[in-house]
Amino acid sequence: MTDKESKDLQVKPKQELTSPAEQTRPGVVFTPSVDIFETDHEITLLADMPGVSADNLTIDLRENILTLTGEVEPFEDANEEDILIEYEIGKYHRQFNLSSLIDQSKIDAKLNDGVLRLSLPKVEEVKPRKIEIKTG
């Protein structure tokens, strides 16, 4: 573990979405980097969306399709001139197919420092239940 923690961060260019399904406004669309992990009780999703404020983030869950959309405000003033531009800004958009049934009423989303943490609790029925076998 110490080995992993001391490694240097490498540049990973933002992934531009190649076929945005429902693009109605001009602009670049990126797919945010995500971590998704699952326990017996819930699915948790972490997404890097720098520049997105809570007001500009939309999370939509419909028929097991989870859609994340984040709008980014232009960062520059009009009178600023570019000297060095290494990254671009644009919308974030990504969709996921969720395999388990999610309890919509208990979904919890937090946005901190540009990272979204989305907790998607599974509905009671799909939680694995240990069946006690009684010996008669």
Next chain:
Amino acid sequence: MFYRKLFNIPTWGLNRSFRDFDRLRRQMDELYGALSGGNLPMPTAGVFPLTNVTEDTENYYVRAELPGIKSGELDIQVTSEGISISGERKIAEEGNNVRYHRREREAGKFSRLINLPGKVDINKVEAFMENGILKVTIPKSEAAKPRQITVR
């Protein structure tokens, strides 16, 4: 904007179209990089974090996307000619009994040095983080500021 500086093209009203042109050029560079199999996609320094540097008459602005990094975890140093940004991005462990489906976010240390094109006033530098974006405002030193000359 390298081309604009090189050819000394006036920028009034052309800002937008030049930005698009720059974007196209970057994409072409990216494409050529990908086709030749090289790992040199963009004219970037290839050092994390990727940085955007802009200027107006008063200040330089250095911006970087650093999601998940607290302001306290960043070390920013400014000299009269440049700025260094370093820190470490940590991703907390989520326990042993989790099954990962995707793991795209990365942790690690980073350190970046950027030279600014002119002299700066190191006493008035301001940095702030908002929604994972770092913005450092670096005032130009008096000697480096453009001066309006009135013709009499």
